[in-house]
Amino acid sequence: MGNYDHKKIEAKWQKKWEKEGLYNTKDDGSKEKYYILDMFPYPSGAGLHVGHPKGYIATDIFARMKMLQGYNVLHPMGWDAFGLPAENYAIKNKVHPRIAVEKNIKTFKDQLLKLGFTYDWDREINTTDPEYYRWTQWIFLQFFKKGLAYESFEPINWCPSCQTGLANEDLEDGRCERCGSVVERKPMRQWVLKITDYADRLLNDLEKLSGWEDSIKEMQKNWIGRSEGANVVFKVESRKSKVESQLTVFTTRPDTLFGCTYMVVAPEHPLILNFKLSILNYQEVEDYIEKAKNKSDLERTELQKDKTGVELKGIKAINPVNNEEIPVYVADYVLNSYGTGAIMAVPAHDERDWEFAKKYDLKINEVVSGGKVQDEAYCGDGPMVNSDFLNELSVDTAKKKMIEWLEENKVGKKSVSYKLKDWVFSRQRYWGEPIPLIHCEKCGVVAVPEEDLPVKLPEVENYAPTGTGESPLADIKEWMNVKCPKCGGPAKRESNTMPQWAGSSWYWLRYMDPKNSKAMVDKEKEKYWSPVDFYVGGAEHATRHLIYARFWHKFLFDIGVVNYEEPFTRLQHVGLILAEDGRKMSKRWGNVINPDEIVEKYGADSMRVYEMFMGPFSQPCAWNTNGLVGARKFLDKVWNLTQTKKLIDCGDGKDCPGVKEGLPRLLHQTIKKVGEDIENFRFNTAISQMMIFINLASKLESVPKAAVEKFLIILAPFAPHLAEEIWHDLGGNESIFKETWPKFNSDLAKEEMINLVVQINGKLRDTISVSADISEEEAKGEALKSEKIKKWLDGKEVVKIIFVPEKLINIVIK
Ligand code: ANZ
Ligand code: ZN
Numbered sequence: 001m002g003n004y005d006h007k008k009i010e011a012k013w014q015k016k017w018e019k020e021g022l023y024n025t026k027d028d029g030s031k032e033k034y035y036i037l038d039m040f041p042y043p044s045g046a047g048l049h050v051g052h053p054k055g056y057i058a059t060d061i062f063a064r065m066k067m068l069q070g071y072n073v074l075h076p077m078g079w080d081a082f083g084l085p086a087e088n089y090a091i092k093n094k095v096h097p098r099i100a101v102e103k104n105i106k107t108f109k110d111q112l113l114k115l116g117f118t119y120d121w122d123r124e125i126n127t128t129d130p131e132y133y134r135w136t137q138w139i140f141l142q143f144f145k146k147g148l149a150y151e152s153f154e155p156i157n158w159c160p161s162c163q164t165g166l167a168n169e170d171l172e173d174g175r176c177e178r179c180g181s182v183v184e185r186k187p188m189r190q191w192v193l194k195i196t197d198y199a200d201r202l203l204n205d206l207e208k209l210s211g212w213e214d215s216i217k218e219m220q221k222n223w224i225g226r227s228e229g230a231n232v233v234f235k236v237e238s239r240k241s242k243v244e245s246q247l248t249v250f251t252t253r254p255d256t257l258f259g260c261t262y263m264v265v266a267p268e269h270p271l272i273l274n275f276k277l278s279i280l281n282y283q284e285v286e287d288y289i290e291k292a293k294n295k296s297d298l299e300r301t302e303l304q305k306d307k308t309g310v311e312l313k314g315i316k317a318i319n320p321v322n323n324e325e326i327p328v329y330v331a332d333y334v335l336n337s338y339g340t341g342a343i344m345a346v347p348a349h350d351e352r353d354w355e356f357a358k359k360y361d362l363k364i365n366e367v368v369s370g371g372k373v374q375d376e377a378y379c380g381d382g383p384m385v386n387s388d389f390l391n392e393l394s395v396d397t398a399k400k401k402m403i404e405w406l407e408e409n410k411v412g413k414k415s416v417s418y419k420l421k422d423w424v425f426s427r428q429r430y431w432g433e434p435i436p437l438i439h440c441e442k443c444g445v446v447a448v449p450e451e452d453l454p455v456k457l458p459e460v461e462n463y464a465p466t467g468t469g470e471s472p473l474a475d476i477k478e479w480m481n482v483k484c485p486k487c488g489g490p491a492k493r494e495s496n497t498m499p500q501w502a503g504s505s506w507y508w509l510r511y512m513d514p515k516n517s518k519a520m521v522d523k524e525k526e527k528y529w530s531p532v533d534f535y536v537g538g539a540e541h542a543t544r545h546l547i548y549a550r551f552w553h554k555f556l557f558d559i560g561v562v563n564y565e566e567p568f569t570r571l572q573h574v575g576l577i578l579a580e581d582g583r584k585m586s587k588r589w590g591n592v593i594n595p596d597e598i599v600e601k602y603g604a605d606s607m608r609v610y611e612m613f614m615g616p617f618s619q620p621c622a623w624n625t626n627g628l629v630g631a632r633k634f635l636d637k638v639w640n641l642t643q644t645k646k647l648i649d650c651g652d653g654k655d656c657p658g659v660k661e662g663l664p665r666l667l668h669q670t671i672k673k674v675g676e677d678i679e680n681f682r683f684n685t686a687i688s689q690m691m692i693f694i695n696l697a698s699k700l701e702s703v704p705k706a707a708v709e710k711f712l713i714i715l716a717p718f719a720p721h722l723a724e725e726i727w728h729d730l731g732g733n734e735s736i737f738k739e740t741w742p743k744f745n746s747d748l749a750k751e752e753m754i755n756l757v758v759q760i761n762g763k764l765r766d767t768i769s770v771s772a773d774i775s776e777e778e779a780k781g782e783a784l785k786s787e788k789i790k791k792w793l794d795g796k797e798v799v800k801i802i803f804v805p806e807k808l809i810n811i812v813i814k
Pocket of ligand 1: 227250251252253256333334335336337338339340341342343344345346348349417
């Protein structure tokens with residue numbers, strides 16, 4: 001297909017570039033740096049489909065433009081290869097995950113190489129390489145030493161199929177994000193990272209990230225989920241046994257305390273066991289708890305779901321503000337993991353409480369006026385009613401006043417809750433970084449000395465999950481049994497491994513200094529390269545990865561390893577490429593397109609141009625082979641132009657061919673637009689502008705060589721192989737990527753000017769100079785601004801204005 005031999009050209013230049021080390025990045029402090037980063041891929045068994053490289057093509061175009069503009073560009077690539085998918089793939093196909101990962105990486109890399117990217121492969125990293133994960137373990141130890149990694153025995157999310165604990169971030173609609181199984185709750189020994197200590201900074205610093213899309217910042221904000229309110233302490237007592245206790249709730253609406261008519265505790269709440277002997281219907285309560293046990297948080301809190309619960313008979317709570325006795329329920333719509341795991345229910349002003357109260361026939365007391373609380377919960381503003389010292393206040397004022405009252409009476413205080421939970425950081429699986437800790441009977445948990453890192457993942461015969469709460473590593477006696485680094489006594493290694501997200505939580509730092517064996521990154525290098533100027537990747541990482549990454553980076557800042565508090569200055573998400581049938585590309589649908597076939601048939605340059613031309617970069621677009629053919633035709637046109645036309649050495653002169661047809665103006669407009677469009681990731685409009693240029697140039701008998709050369713330089717980021725080939729064909733000795741990005745001449749780039757006649761009542765009164773494609777509105781405005789015209793209009797009424805494009809304006813007056 002096509003007119004130029006893409007196979008020959010592309011292979012030739014890929015080899016040459018590699019041999020010359022064209023993309024090897026030097027730590028050259030004399031030049032201004034630009035660090036552009038792709039989210040590194042997970043090398044799955046299936047290889048890349050045509051959707052995967054879309055972001056990489058974009059960053060490659062960007063990186064090449066920056067190179068041409070004289071920046072020292074860092075554009076690295078690596079592999080995020082630990083974690084469940086690799087391990088599940090390995091178990092299914094009965095190969096060791098290490099072997100599977102090696103093979104997959106090779107496939108991925110071959111595929112990427114064929115697309116002609118600028119990656120500096122000398123800086124390639126792999127999260128499963130012990131020389132890499134030594135530093136992942138080192139960072140964990142710093143967390144541990146600062147008290148930010150702790151052992152917990154709380155019930156956590158458990159995937160019954162992957163047989164491992166999961167973090168909240170690993171769930172999607174209450175299911176395991178990896179295998180789709182419904183997640184259960186299971187008590188388990190875990191290592192947890194205290195990300196909640198950073199919640200406020202993660203939230204507040206979003207404001208500094210002006211280079212991030214608002215939608216992503218909003219998702220992070222919701223994920224962190226900061227709620228301000230109060231904790232309120234209720235007395236709870238049993239009539240029968242005179243047992244007394246306290247129940248603390250978290251509420252965002254302390255103003256409604258007078259409207260609290262009952263309380264609810266989560267099924268896991270310890271209060272239930274404490275009152276076991278006083279609860280008259282304990283069997284019923286226990287049955288209910290048993291049923292609630294396996295339900296996911298999502299199932300429990302869905303608004304539409306029918307609310308269920310059981311009263312704890314025999315015990316009562318006392319509302320501290322009016323000493324009213326109110327019933328206490330257990331119900332699974334209250335989560336143990338949020339706030340305090342207990343609520344004060346205000347059915348008049350909370351939807352879920354309202355439904356529950358209707359179902360169990362509980363009192364509904366209005367305390368904020370404005371609604372019809374017998375018909376539905378009213379969530380709007382006041383004035384407050386039935387609330388003693390709060391009456392007539394607005395909700396906001398009442399909140400403040402109630403918090404003052406609670407604090408004065410020592411039955412509560414201002415409080416903040418976060419949806420963000422501490423990060424469950426251990427997995428009961430084989431294929432991950434071993435957690436570098438040792439359990440000693442005498443000394444407790446002891447850190448592996450830093451000089452003993454990395455703690456290498458040992459070979460095992462059986463790496464399938466055990467389901468026991470320990471990883472398969474626990475079976476390897478020689479590995480597990482060690483001497484305690486503190487007392488020398490017998491001790492055991494931690495058998496849990498780190499989650500898949502660990503290795504990707506700091507990898508951008510390692511590219512700056514990938515071979516350093518003394519530190520995770522050299523301080524000077526970090527100072528030069530940080531922060532990442534531009535980060536491009538999938539929107540699915542808006543929360544998980546990007547929250548973890550910011551958290552680790554901030555921690556590394558706090559311990560003095562890095563110089564900047566935020567890792568990524570600018571962030572752009574990639575719109576999906578869908579299959580031709582409009583569905584997501586997936587093996588399941590049999591609609592996957594392999595880039596190798598496209599490259600083989602149409603060439604890498606065509607695929608690059610096509611993917612950037614499909615539509616606005618951040619929007620999803622369906623693949624269409626006709627579009628691909630169109631991209632190839634455009635490149636063929638460029639090729640033909642340089643092969644069949646006379647190229648004239650006339651500089652930028654007036655006597656050059658194409659002046660009359662407006663070629664110089666179009667060239668400079670194209671230079672301007674392509675540069676601005678790449679900067680703003682508007683590749684599709686950049687390409688259509690280049691098409692317009694080529695169409696005009698192709699119509700001419702001969703074209704100025706200088707114009708073609710400038711055009712080639714701005715085309716080169718998109719179609720590097722073809723541009724390089726033609727460049728050399730036209731006599732270039734060095735790579736086109738050693739040229740400089742052309743400057744546009746803003747006078748030349750200006751629109752063509754024409755003279756418009758301005759008439760008043762059909763008589764010529766002035767001529768004005770305007771751009772040829774001026775709009776009607778603008779033209780009228782310009783005419784009315786003319787001093788000569790103003791004189792004629794003085795005191796007269798304008799009846800109408802007639803506009804004849806490119807000719808005249810006639811103003812009709814009375
Ligand atoms: C009384 C009240 C009255 C409430 C009212 C709301 C409206 P956000 O905004 O999401 O932070 N709540 C507290 N802990 C809970 C838990 N563990 N499980 C389920 N619900 C819980 O929501 C905070 C509100 O959610 C709290 O304020 C509490 O109900 C409920 F007119 O307290 B509120
Ligand atoms: Zn010890």
